[in-house]
Amino acid sequence: MLNAIFKLKCTVNGVKIERDLDSSRTLLEFIRVDLGLKGTKEGCGEGECGSCLVLVDGKAVNSCLMMAVQLQGRELTTIEGLKGREGGLHPLQKTFMEEGAVQCGFCIPGAIIAAEALLRENPRATSEDIKRGLTGNFCRCTGYEKILSAVEKSKSCR
Amino acid sequence: MPPIVVKPPTLQALWRSLPSFGGARRYLAGGTDLVAGANAAPAGVKARPKGGSFDRTEVWVDISGLKELRGIKETKTSLMIGAGAKIAELEASPLVRRWLPVLSAAIPHFASPSLRNMATIGGNAANASPCADAVCALCAEKAQVLLEFKGKRRKLALPALFKGPKKTVLRKDELIVAFEVPKWKHSGAYLKLGPRSYFGISKAAVAAALEMDGEKVRSVCIALASVAPVPLLAVKTANYLCGRMLNEENARTAAALVKTEVSPITDVRSEAGYRREMCGVLLERALNSIASGVSGIN
Numbered sequence: 001m002l003n004a005i006f007k008l009k010c011t012v013n014g015v016k017i018e019r020d021l022d023s024s025r026t027l028l029e030f031i032r033v034d035l036g037l038k039g040t041k042e043g044c045g046e047g048e049c050g051s052c053l054v055l056v057d058g059k060a061v062n063s064c065l066m067m068a069v070q071l072q073g074r075e076l077t078t079i080e081g082l083k084g085r086e087g088g089l090h091p092l093q094k095t096f097m098e099e100g101a102v103q104c105g106f107c108i109p110g111a112i113i114a115a116e117a118l119l120r121e122n123p124r125a126t127s128e129d130i131k132r133g134l135t136g137n138f139c140r141c142t143g144y145e146k147i148l149s150a151v152e153k154s155k156s157c158r
Numbered sequence: 159m160p161p162i163v164v165k166p167p168t169l170q171a172l173w174r175s176l177p178s179f180g181g182a183r184r185y186l187a188g189g190t191d192l193v194a195g196a197n198a199a200p201a202g203v204k205a206r207p208k209g210g211s212f213d214r215t216e217v218w219v220d221i222s223g224l225k226e227l228r229g230i231k232e233t234k235t236s237l238m239i240g241a242g243a244k245i246a247e248l249e250a251s252p253l254v255r256r257w258l259p260v261l262s263a264a265i266p267h268f269a270s271p272s273l274r275n276m277a278t279i280g281g282n283a284a285n286a287s288p289c290a291d292a293v294c295a296l297c298a299e300k301a302q303v304l305l306e307f308k309g310k311r312r313k314l315a316l317p318a319l320f321k322g323p324k325k326t327v328l329r330k331d332e333l334i335v336a337f338e339v340p341k342w343k344h345s346g347a348y349l350k351l352g353p354r355s356y357f358g359i360s361k362a363a364v365a366a367a368l369e370m371d372g373e374k375v376r377s378v379c380i381a382l383a384s385v386a387p388v389p390l391l392a393v394k395t396a397n398y399l400c401g402r403m404l405n406e407e408n409a410r411t412a413a414a415l416v417k418t419e420v421s422p423i424t425d426v427r428s429e430a431g432y433r434r435e436m437c438g439v440l441l442e443r444a445l446n447s448i449a450s451g452v453s454g455i456n
Contacts, residue, residue: 004162023163026193045197047190047273059246060272065193067186069163070222114272135357136270 010071013081023069027061028052030068031078039079039109043138050137053110053117054078060117062136079109082116091157092116092150099150103141111137115151119158127152161196161216169226169335172219173308176331179217185333186218187242188277190269191285227280227335230254236341241280241334245292249274258339259346260367264295267350270357280334283319286326289360289384295348297381297389298365301339307332317381320388342377344369345451347444350383351436353427360384361428364416364440368404368448375399380441385420385433392419395441409445413438 006023009016012035021030031040031054043051045064052064055077082090092112095101102108111134118125118133125133130151139147163186164179166172176183186192221227227242230251237257239248248254249265268274268291282292283303293316301316307329316337319326328334346367352358363383369376378399380392395416402408422433 006163006165024161026197046194047269050270050272053272059275061276062190062272064197065189065273065276067163067189067193067218067220069165069220070189072165072223117271132266132356133271136272 006069008068008072010073011075013077021068023067025068027054027056027063027066027068027071027076030071031063031076034068037078037080041106041109043106043110047136048138049107050110050114050134051107053113053137055113055117058117058120060114077113079112082112090116091154092119095150095154095157096147099146099153101142101146101150107137107139107141111139111147115154119151119155123155123158125151125155161218163218163220165220165223167223169224169306170309172221172224172333176219176308179219182215183217183219183331185284186220187222187281187284188244189222190273190277191281191287192218221333222278232341237339239279239337239339241283241336242278243280245269245274245277245279245282246271248279248292257341258295258299259344260298260348260365261292261295261339261346263346263348264291264350264363264365267291267348267352267356267360267363279337283316283337284326284328284334286320286322286324286388288320288323288386288388288390289363290389291348291350291360291363291383294363294381294383294389295346295365296337296339297391298346298348298367298379299339300342300367300379301337303334304336304338305332306335311335313338317389317391322387342369344377345448347447349440349444351440359427362422362433362436362440364437364444366441366444366448368399368445370404373403375402375404380416382416382420382437384427385422385437387421390420392416392441394419399445404445404449406446406449409442409449412445413442416441 006021008021009018031037041051043049047062047065053060054063114137227240229240231238282290297317303316344367348365350360350363352360362385365381368378378396380396382390395412417434417438420437422430424430
């Protein structure tokens, strides 16, 4: 009989943790149900909308499509783990507020994670780079203009 | 769903422990097709109980940690791409950029950045979707695919892996371990027609790889996505072009010919007649862009 319980060791938002985990958990369920971190959202459950994006080892992934056991030994950053250099809000969080890039807000944690992944890799991303970097994030409210200008603006205050 | 997930530490351990996993087992790599499928609810049914009772009829064998499937290496004559290589790794690989122009042109049109961080090239092939961008591009690159079962390997031309939509010639438990892609001096283009510029599923896509001998075509390989039950090689069209000048007139004739080789269907994404017509348009554009020395982009 196979054991459905898996011993997971990983880092979550800078803190090392060890958990007995049901191996059938998706990463998204692990984050929301087991860790109780509700910033990461479930939208479509099939990788289309990007609401569930998190960083694993610094790269953006759709947490609804990754199994939690695949986090073994790796580093997870959720929207709750993003901070400014001296604590407080992260530059992207600030510029999203300043630009009014948030309406219903459901897609925003995923959009900020996608933008963060992009800007970590390419701090001087052009507006075309930013558009392409956010192709996997759907927003049904804003029409994207304000999101794109918020990401653009955040480049100068990283 | 959801299943039990097991993680064999090595390929050898996987082969040894397979029988203990029970009958209903599947390989898990990037998860972008397997988990998406499991998350999707059949009409009227709530698929995945949140924290509820689980139906553990399946075992998923997680191969994403297997080192044997990773990496992109170069031999004298070919590139060896591990089946577990992520699409984003291919995107960042100087070897891919140098030797595989069709694949390089296709990758920006493969899903979204986050999905490219997850999806593997082996999974893209195993999923056997006729619209798979990276697979279509690799077919044009003349790739072969290496399959393994309990240490025994066999090698196929990549197009021969596919039997139909979501159907391959893979035997039970047989694993895609690598792709062997020849190094040849070719130019390439990948033109994809979808509902939007990026992150769409194609209505039709054309991958063309072409090696010149002076002004004449020495060798050419054309693959098409979303216009047949499998990623399709346009053999007649390639034969026509071989040995001929690469000019607008021949590109037009090739475009007319390729429309006779495809067998598109009408579905939610497009109509058969439109798809057929677009195969010609895309191929003509691809050939003209190669002729003018510009790698094909949408």
